[in-house]
Amino acid sequence: MSQMTKVIESNASHGISLRMRESLAAYVFLAPFLTFFSIFVVRSVVVAVRMSFYEWHILRPARPFIGLQNYVELLNDDVWWISLQNTVIFTLMTVVGITLVGLLAAVSVTKPVRGQGFFRVILYMPTLLSVGAVGLIWVWLLNSQFGVINYLLSFINLGPYNWLGEPELVLPSLSLTTIWWGFGFPMLIFIAGLQSIPEQLYEVARIDGANEWQIFFSITLPLLRPTILFVTVTGMISHFQIYGQPFIMTAGGPGRYSYTVIFYLYQVAWTSFRMGYGAAVAVVTALIVASLTAMQFIFARGRVEF
């Protein structure tokens, strides 16, 4: 203790108080992070918002201020609305899919069966692949002429279907691909959720003579509600930002039936080079995603209280 006081005294005798030293140290520790953060995040957000009020073409030197015109154009832009609609449909299908498959997988691998660890490892595998690999594998499986999926369906006298070439089939096909790729994360979250349910609850129910289905629907599912909420909201946030699957598998086609908002952002900014209009697309997309994230924060608070 006396040593401690000595340290403090010796610091104080240097003329700078301990408090100031500590603050100074803190700012030094923060400086690198804040520098990068200011340049690549703060500055960029400000620039993006500002650019969205300008006619800003990468090849034209003149960049006039045009007020809200980019936003007015966006409101009347059919391609934007088609992209948004596709994205919403895709997101809903995918989130329902990964939640159901993830829950089914989690319930199965937490049962006391042999090879539990093995199944858990295998089922999480697709999640680690890059969208490039996933897209290339599935685009060929779904091929209308030589694809293995049509081949399998031919045994039960179905098809052949043009999975990625039909307007009604393309989004479900991309969604199926994404469910395969993405159900591993919800599965892990559900495993954690299932393990946090006290074992006694199940024992009591069994003593009362409940069967496995009754236990699942009256104990497991209600207690998993916060987890389900978390999984669906984080799923919506990440899958709303879909881009790689249409980019690799369909190039937005057929027609514009698999355009998504981020895909459209790419088209506007890096194919047509309309950076100002692209910034407006980005700002609106960001607002949509941010409101989903705000939802998650609100729900997350509920989850902690639970």
Add this chain to the structure above:
Amino acid sequence: MRLPKHFLTYFTLLFLTAFVLFPFSIAVSQSFMTNAEVNRWPPKLFPSEPTLEAFNRVLTQPDMRLDLWLRNSLIAATGYTLAVLVLCSPAAFAFARLRFPGNNVLFGLLLITIMIPPQITLIPNYLLMKDLKWLDTFYALIFPGAANVFGVFLLRQFFQSIPSELEEAAIIDGASYFQRFWNVILPLSSNALVALGIFVFLGHYNDLFWPFIVTNTLSTRTLPVGLAILNSSYAGQFRPTILAGAVLSSIPILVVYIIFQRRIIRGVMLTSGLGGR
């Protein structure tokens, strides 16, 4: 008749395993075929004469060099992971263990920015890369996303959970702030650092949009970008080559996963903010 115990569970698990493995096995099998054999109806599930032609092409054709893409991906993702750790851990240390005016306000502001989705920064950051002449360099792949707020948040929480007695002992020994950070806090946080490292590494390794717009030659193109280009320029012609590319590109990540699966799964749990520590 009564079904054996856990029949339904085994059935579901086998079904899901088949669902997961089937697409990948088909890709592996067909990447050993010739182009003629792949373009045939009914499709063949196994090659009649396995050939390495496709693998050979994807590694040596002048414009599709999977080996270079992999190298670039590893350099970029490793560089990015190091940059995130180097920037985030000192910042998290300051927020977690040091008293300074504005600590809570600054942290609160940072936390709010987690809600800002990254897409909004794409165009300005791209133009900045262009002005700095960083397009097609590793700088563009490493630095723009390195100030990761989520990383600061995660590490701060972990640092706060370390008992302060350990640090007090160091203070009595006259340790400087840097020594407290480097010799006390960091060694005790290896779990969190590894978890964050795995999380950002995988995210970066699989990213497509940003690398696609900032790279345009073999010297920096990453795997996902290469695969996307492979598909758009060779679809139809060299199907087994494309599949070989998809398979080969997945092997490193799957090998790492099989070796470190416990750590990786624990890391995913930790970074998802739901226990697992």
